[in-house]
Amino acid sequence: MKPANIDLDEIIEHYPGRPDYLIFLLQDIQAAFNYISPEALQLVCDHTGVPLSQAYAVSTFYQSFSLEPKGEHEIKVCLGTACHLKGAPRLVEELERRLGVSPGGTTDDLKYSLETVNCLGACALAPVMVVDEKYQPSVTTKKLDKVLGELQQD
Amino acid sequence: MSKAKAEAKAQDARLASAADLEALRQRLIQDQDPDRPEIIVCHGTGCLANGSPEVAEALKKAIKASGLDAKVVPGIKATGCHGFCSRGPLVVVRPQGLFYQRVQASDVDEIVQTTLVEGQAVERLLYKDPVSKEAITLEQDIPFYKHQKRVVLRNIGKVDPTDINDTIARGGYLALAKALFAMTPEQVVAEVEKSGLRGRGGAGFPTGRKWKSALAAIKKKGRPVYVVVNGDEGDPGAFMDRTIMEGDPHAVLEGLILGAYALGAHQGFLYVRAEYPVAIKHLTIAMEQARALGLLGENILGSGFSFDVQVNRGAGAFVCGESTALFTSIEGRAGEPKPKYVRSVEEGLWGRPTVLNNVETWANVPQIIENGSEWFAGLGAPNSTGTKVFSLVGKVNNVGLVEVPMGIPLKEIVETLGGGVPGGEPFKAVQTGGPSGGCLPYSLKDTPVDFDSLTKAGSMMGSGGMIVMDRRDCVVDIARYFLRFLEEESCGKCIPCRLGIQRMREMCDGFSRGEGSEADIAELKSLARAIQDGSLCALGGSSPNPVLTTLQYFEDEYLAHIRDHKCPAGVCKALITYSIDRDKCTGCMACARACPQKCISGQKKKPHAIDAARCIRCGICMESCKFQAVQVQ
Amino acid sequence: MVSFKINGQAVQAEPGWTVLETARHHGIHIPTLCYHEAVEASGACRLCVVEVKQGDWSKIVISCMYPVAEGIEILTESERVKNVRRWILEMLLAECPGSKDIRELAAQYGVNSTRFTPHHPDEQCILCGLCVRVCKEVVGVNAISTVGRGVHKKIGSPYMEPSEACVACGSCVTVCPTGAMRARIDAVRGEPKVQLAPQAK
Structure with missing residues (x-):
């Protein structure tokens, strides 16, 4: 969980009010709050002078941005080619079964978000997944038990 | 320290001339004791995930506890990726060059005792040749390294990427000093052109020719001109640019500054994909340290030439590796490509002449300038x-x-x-x-x-x-994999790419289920040609390549799917069945426990069986079996 | 003036013209969907592809953006051109089965059926983006944009809710080549402020 005491205004004032800082701002807001709220998006538009429709287009175009709150734990499964060959699709299916959500989804209790990513460039660790920014190398279904078990205890 | 004092000190650190840089380099070399032991712990993404920080921490503690003489207390250096990722975490002990693989924190006491105190190699941590089974002691004797020619990767694994002094001691920024004081910008362009360097990011366009066209465009349109690093390495299975940015960020930076000098650019951009946080961090540190030394920013090395650069993080879009989409993204918009009937050297970022090169291309430039184009062309x-x-x-x-x-x-x-x-x-x-x-x-x-x-x-x-x-990989599955990848990454602007990739994928999905005919293969090829011809950018235009090459070289395997309803590699779920070899099964029950369908039955220590009707062909049983008893047909 | 050939016919163009402008000036027909004189060309629909030849060299380009050049040869009905057009139309028939305009256009080029299964039986939008461009460039209010990317891309206002920026001018409906915007405008402008005139045709 990210600390809730980050000041949105502070993030916004950090960048000059120009359209080319739109993506910088959205990235910082996403990192701080785990998603971009409608209020935050409007503030960014006011600051940069970008029309709301265009900011909305940008925040739905790029995969890093989310307009809805994400789960407390983010599980990203790499679907790079090496990971694909070494069983990543199997991992995704198993996680779907266990969490009851599809990739891109968040569990109802807001505990887990399941994502797939296109190659993390960590092919020697295939199949690899990243749980809350920590790389988990050579994941098997057995290792999944361990990782999910640890998260459950949190 | 007061702010004014701190500023004054920062001012002091600036190198005001090429002679200052050389003096610093000599001082750094003198400070190094070639005989002092040094333990290198790889901190590339692969080794990090396998626990290299814990190894480095444990080494520090163990050395402190060992009571080694001050003269032999080694420095611990965290470096960028050594490249041998499947063997990580990697530890190299210098000056001997002892190479230890798959080192864990629990191994460090033995390394300290056996290697540092007794001067011997820890046999069990050495790399063993997979063919001869012989242990290889030294890094340079391992075939993986021995047959390499490291030009771009020369510093990687040898320097601490977060300390500019390490890079300077190994000759970093000498090429920049040479260019600034002994070469005209035109000579720099000519040198790059003569080297024959071609872009390392995709189509292999000659770099020197690109720079020359940019010079011509600048003559017509004037300045500003921008130089940009394409660090949006998106191809799945490629991580050389990540490694260069993480392990030798100054090589990229120096290359970019050289390009800026050659073209008269004062502003540059490093566009790095968001999935590479360590690369972003190391580049940012490198920029700060280069600025503090006067190697970046105003009046570089006292030459009068000024140039600065900013990092733009990607936001998760493969298409932004395409030049026009990358520019659109830097400008703050959704990364949709534009038709390129006017080249980006004429009209790129904000409509200005722009030179965009990939990370590896930029990283080659300093060595071309330092060693000359003939040396490079000879490789x-x-x-x-x-x-x-x-x-x-x-x-x-x-x-x-x-x-x-x-x-x-x-x-x-x-x-x-x-x-x-x-x-x-x-x-x-x-x-x-x-x-x-x-x-x-x-x-x-x-x-x-x-x-x-x-x-x-x-x-x-x-x-x-x-x-x-290998033979367990199915070409139809690979074609579907790449199509799915591109379908997800298509920006959706033009129809051939947005709809065409999806339709090609659906046709291949049909093949993977044993549906379709030879006529459908012909139709697929015709659609593929329309997509190649009709797409707006290279993402769409090249999207049929994996399908077309697998059809060209492995048509029989496609026919096996649609004619015989078989997947020879045992991958396509609709065409395979899992079974258990009664002779190999030990009845350990691992598969039955792991099966999400609970459709594997059998008594303990007796052969098990899979209920094919309920099996969803997830393959977990095969993964969990230690005796290769699970078969797929 | 720039002199070149279209389908063997000698044509002349003002410098700075595109191939499409020149063709239309000379009464040579090239089909388009995402092109409109009122807004900047975007090159999205690719229906206006032509083959450009210069000596031995030849490639497929879009005529709405390709600048004219002395001595080039343009083919509007070569095999490669027809193949691109055929597949675009066949895919569009499945993509927006709800659009009569697309069915008629496809039929003009001999494409009367599609091998593909439609994903959305009522869809009319081909995502040409004319509505977005006219809203931005002509009306200047930026009420709508593309949303999402790739096969999930749509046209809409922020959060797919009625937009405060929309002035209900109906320009988007006017430029829409398939009738899709007619069905969608109320979702953008909210309560119908003005009744749309009956479809002119």
Whole structure:
């Protein structure tokens, strides 16, 4: 969980009010709050002078941005080619079964978000997944038990 | 320290001339004691995930506790990726060059005692040659390293990327000093052109010619002109740019500054994909340290030339590796490509002349300037000069990064450096060039790996990813994989790409279920040509390549799916069945426990059986079996 | 003036013209969907592809953006051109089965059926983006944009809710080549402020 005491205004004032800082701002807001709220998006538009429709287009175009709150734990499964060959699709299916959500989804209790990513460039660790920014190398279904078990205890 | 004092000190640190840089370098070299032991712990993404920070921490503690004499207390250096990622965490002990692989925190006491105190190698941590089974003590004797020619990767694994002094001691920024004080901008361009350097990011456009066209455009349109690093390495299975940015960020930066000097640019951009946080961090630190030394910013090395650069993080869109989409993204908008009837050297970022090169291309520039174009042109093949870094991944023993002269045969990379396929059988295919590239079969193993030969074979160099496949990998599945990848990454602007990739994928999905006919294959080829011809950018235009090359070299395997309803590799779920070999099954029950369908039955220590009707062919039983008793047909 | 050939016919163009402008000036027909004189060309639909030849060299380009050049040869009905057009139309028939305009256009080029299964039986939008461009460039209010990317891309206002920026001018409906915007405008402008005139045809 990210600390809730980050000041949105502070993030916004950090960048000059120009359209080319739109993506910088959205990235910082996403990192701080785990998603971009409608209020935050409007503030960014006011600051940069970008029309709301265009900011909305940008925040739905790029995969890093989310307009809805994400789960407390983010599980990203790499679907790079090496990971694909070494069983990543199997991992995704198993996680779907266990969490009851599809990739891109968040569990109802807001505990887990399941994502797939296109190659993390960590092919020697295939199949690899990243749980809350920590790389988990050579994941098997057995290792999944361990990782999910640890998260459950949190 | 007061702010004014701190500023004054920062001012002091600035190098005001080439002589200052040389003096600093000499001082740094003198400070180094060549005999002082040094323990290098690889901190590349691969080794980090396998626990290298814990190893480094444990080493520090163990050395402190060992009571070693002050003279032999080694420095612990965290470096960028050594490339041999499948063997990590890697530890190298200098000056001897002892190479330890798969080191864990629990191994460090033995390393300190045996190696540092007694001066011996820890046998069990040494690399063993997979063929001769002999232990190899020294880093430089391991075939994976021995057959490499490291130009771009020369500093990687040797310098601490977060300390500019390490890079300067090894000759960093000498090329910049040479260019600023002994060469005109035109001479820099000419040198790069004479070297024959071609872009390392995709199509292999000659870099010098690009710079020359930019100079011509600047003459017409005036300045500003921008220089940009394309660090949006998106091809799945490619991670050489990540490694260069993480392990030798100053090489990229120095290359970019040289380009800026050659073109008279004062502003540059480093566009790095968001999935590479360590690269972003190391580049940012490198920029700060270079600025503090006066190697970046106002009046670089007192030459009067000023240039600065900013990092733009990507936001998760593969298409932003395409030049016009990348510019649109830097401008703050959704990264949709534009038709390129006017080249970006004339109209790029904000409509200004712009030179965009990939990370590896920029990182080659300082060495071309330092060692001369003739030296560079002497490496590699006539039309593909220099070296190329490849990432070897998939079904290959030595997964990692290798740098070799262009033009060496494919099989040498896969077999000699990569150690071949686990189990010793020949590889089935090598996919080069990522989603825009193609699949080369074993019969093309002697193909020289250079720009033109790969294109002739129907594939391409791309960024240098090499994905090795064995007989358990299905080409229809691979074609579907790349199509799904591109379908998800298509920006959706033009119809052939947005709809065409999806429809090609649906046709291949049909093949994977045993549906379709030979007429459908012909239709697929016709659609593929329409997509190649009709797409707006290279993402769409090259998207049929994996399908077309697998059809070209493995048509029989497609026909096996649609005619015989068989997947020879045992991958396509609709065409396979899992069963248990009664002779091999020990009744350990691991598969039954793991099966999500609970459709495996059998008593303890008795052979098990799979209920085919309920099996969803997830393959978890096969993964969990330690006795290779689960078969797929 | 720039002199070149279209389908063997000698044509002349003002410098700076595109191939499409020149063709239309000379009464040579090239089909388009995402092109409109009122807004900047975007090159999205690719229906206006032509083959350009210069000596031995030949490639497929879009005529709405390709600048004229002395001595080039343009083919509007070559095999490669027809193949691109055929597949675009066949895919569009499945993509927006709800659009009569697309069915008629496809039929003009001999494409009367599609091998593909439609994903959305009522869809009319081909995502040409004319509505977005006219809203931005002509009306200047930026009420709508593309949303999402790739096969998930749509046209809409922020959060797919009625937009405060929309002035209900109906320009988007006017430029829409398939009738899709007619069905969608109320979702953008909220309560119908003005009744749309009956479809002119």
